[in-house]
Amino acid sequence: MKYNLPMPSLGADMDEGKLMEWKIKVGDTVKKNQTIAQVETTKSVVEIESFRDGIVMDILGKIGDVIKVGTPIAVLDTKGDEILDKTTVVSPAPTPVTTTLRFKISPAAKKMAEENHIDLSKISGSGTGGEITLKDIEEKLKTKTEKAYFGVNLREAISAIMAKSKKEIPHYYLKKRIHLDTLMSWIDEKNKTLAPTERLLLPAVLMRAVIISLNKFPDLNGYYKKEKFEALGIVNLGIAFAIKGGGVMVPAVIEADKMTTSLFNKAVQDLAERTKEGGLKNRELTEGTMTVTNVGDLGSDEVFGIIFPPQVAIVGLGRIRKEAIIDKGDQLKAGFVIDVTLSADHRVSDGLMGARFLSEIDKNLNDPKSLE
């Protein structure tokens, strides 16, 4: 059976991708989830994976092509595989494959546009027959404030998805201040015994408490689509990473709930590294089921995140700091605290559930053995 493998969407804010490298050639046998190509999006270079098993019959996309999401980039022969997967169902009818954006542009203007990552689709050419001239590019550069790779730039992409979220999702917000003296003592002792490279990262331990707590609150972990909530049986924890130079990316640790703290710790570091250096998988960018945003290292005490649709909740971690607290004996003392917040979708859950969820995180953070 012939299967047109489409350019996948690597997030709700992506509508096209630039083909950087093929990892397969005609005649190769590919397995589902095998990396087949590298694609540059507005945010990063991402490794895309095959959606199914098959033999490569044709390579349609060319290196350097900017290709719309859903457009076939390769053709597989999936003999004996008659079951259509979701991707096949939602992929649009075959469209012309050569989707490289072509513009009437002078060579000098083209060179300058490429050097400065100018999006030509946003320029109206002032030359003969609408040709984009060097002057047009120079004018664009004067107004350009952010690096745009092509198509939509990162700031525009974030703006679109966050505006959609705030417009469509009725958020509610809760905050809980959690005492961390017990956790800090535990992690100090734990890390003292570990080799430097095995050392547990404090934010990873905090996230692990969120993951464990989600097990009891499935209504905070899933997707709201077509007026309906779908709870998911696994936790793919999205983590908001600030991008140097501006912007945010939210890749996910896949099946984070099946990992030990040690494994999750390594997975977070690996994910952070690949977010910076490139090499994220499409699953990691599209299948997050709930997100954590950590502003502690930015120096802010609290953050109320905006839900990343179609997810239904986001947890915010603030700065860990010492403050005056009253202990169980009514004595004032200095102790470590963190403000943990929840922004959740009121169409799916309510404040009572949200408050219980934050209390569960508190309970787990103050019982560090539960995190092992």
Next chain:
Amino acid sequence: MNNEDVKTYFRESFHQIAPEIVFDKINLDLPLRDQVEIDSLDFYNIIVSFQKKTGIYIPDSKLAELSNLSELIDYILKSQNSKA
């Protein structure tokens, strides 16, 4: 180990983990993140690199309390002296 030795190890660790940051241009008395773009993971990796080079373990509770590199270096020197 003296103040300059600690700085040398940090200079090497910064160069290894975040080569875009010039250690000698950092004002050690000001919060690091107010001066350079560095995330918690890079900073954590610098601490791990420092530990690997020197064998000195800096607890997370101390890292959470200290507000600049001067305080961190002072802490390291004091903890070394107290062991001696």
